[in-house]
Amino acid sequence: MPGKPGGPVAPDTTVPVTGWGRTAPTAARLIRPRTYQEAADAVRNCGARGGIARGLGRAYGDAAQNAGGAVLDMTALDRIHAIDADGGTVLCDAGVSLHRLMEVLLPLGWFVPVTPGTRQVTVGGAIGADIHGKNHHVSGSFSRHVLSFELLTADGHVRTVSRGTPLFDATVGGMGLTGVILTATVRLLPVETSYMSVDTERAADLDDLLTRLTETDHRYRYSVAWIDLLARGPATGRAVLTRGDHAPLEALGPRTRAGRAPLAFRPRSLPPAPDLVPGGLLGRTTVGLFNELWYRKAPRASTGRLQRVSAFFHPLDGVPHWNRVYGRAGFVQYQFAVGHGQEDTLRRIVARISERRCPSFLAVLKRFGDADPGWLSFPVPGWTLALDIPAALPGLAALLDELDEEVAAAGGRVYLAKDSRLRPELLTAMYPRLAEFRALRAELDPHGVFVSDLSRRLGL
């Protein structure tokens, strides 16, 4: 089921399901509960091959798929129940998207505490993957801002789960495998405007980039670097850094369009990407050219530029279904993290990807701050790199396996929300708390009601 699961699907239809990368389709009974009771019934009756919750399907791999079993599309449970406009919290269904939250909250002067590179994710997906944003070095991952949630567990009961409990820490980042999140209470960030004040600078190579990030990241709430992985030689790892914060009211100027409606939320959208693109379109030359133009186009240094929230955080959301440009074979996103002090590993990996000339559009490098307690939560203090690569690229599988070895040897990990191909043997090294996670699952869900293709593939 590439694209939106929200269509008018009859109850209990068996349909092929994939993640955002459109690899490895498997068939599942798609159930779209409209009430908590329907969700509980679906969990009780999901059958021998179990069930898994699904949000907007933005996980790249097979996390929200369940071959031969049930997939609970949670997007019909999309009510915002209560907004505390003074204290800055929201209580909403897990199927509410971050897009919807922004639409509702921005005019009230509040913003989501953490947003990924797309607004099209649900609160349930944000908790299930314990997502991080450009503000991780300051604000941590999504779970840091979750006060509590209601979890539908394997026995069909609903539990209220609060911070600081084992079930909380197993569920955040737990990829839907502890149960179905029904509602959540999330703390918000106050903002004066819906604009960002953005500083941009170019880094000539990877070392230059790491230095800049290390020395000045603390001055910004949001920070990310886009690396050109097709650049080689002395330019290896050249990048454009964009960093910023929510613009204060006085930055807009009273007589501008922005100043007259400082909290307006107006994302722009282009027509969807076509479904079938000739395979050659994303060759090295095209991608190389794109990366080159994009690097040249970036100002050497600019400060205080105003950008809309959508342009700053979610540039790709302007092109619906952009994932289709990779054609039938789909694509994989490789994202790993290694700790501080493991810069050599990072350098080696960047050099190897550049040498292999993977036709990868811009890769994203970010400095992570302190980790949060989720047992399978991905971020560790250090560095994370994420890149998209067409799955049809010959030799890619072996290359990524080699990179995994480097990452694991450095005590790092790959991100489960993006994964579609990790060798299961490496998982325990990457996630040292996996044993606790398995033990909790064995107790909470002894019959294995919650299963996904990801959990089958990796033996989670």
Add this chain to the structure above:
Amino acid sequence: MKDAFGMPQSLLVLGGTSEIALATARRLIARRTRTVWLAGRPSPALEQAAAHLRTLGPDVHTLPFDALDPESHEAVLGKVFAEGDVDVVLLAFGVLGDQATDEREPVNAVRVAQTNYTGAVSAGLVSARALQAQGHGSLVVLSSVAGERARRSNFIYGSSKAGLDAFAQGLGDALHGTGVHVMVVRPGFVRSRMTEGLEEAPLATTPEAVATAIETGLRRRSEMVWVPGALRVVMSALRHAPRSVFRRLPI
């Protein structure tokens, strides 16, 4: 589960001593395969094949399977699927027969047809149903270029492969959208036990080359794979050759 590159974690081979199948198994073990089932007629060769694969790391099981006994297929294959998901079923059994003898001994000819065609219809349907129930998996069927257009020199084998090929394509269409993928593989002349002592045909290839093509086909989720790839063009020319010409070609 298969990964994003179509690489299976578990593999069931029907025709467990087939050289092409074993070359494929070795290749898949080098990637992600950790469980292998070799189904075949019980023999020391079958156990040896399993022992060899075990040295490469995976859990390898053997089980008795006879293509000529379709009544048993449901029970035999059912046991494998009851143990866990099977990501790829490789339907590799087949016999070449001996055209000259088989023309004189219709009972022999029927055995070729029953092994290659009806045996595969049965095992294919049983596997397909199990794959469909688990909601994922690939059925890889070793057909042959010999089925593309039956030749004077081996039309008994050729016709059985033609039937198998048509069956597998139809099955693939029937399973479209069910999460199950059917891939028809059409090798040309492969240097294996089956062709030992025969005169090589042009574009002859090896079990390893077929294995590589299968790996690539799984990654691309191909529905039809020719080995070597050039055969697709050659065969499309041959298919359209007039009957009078085709009959006299030295192939």
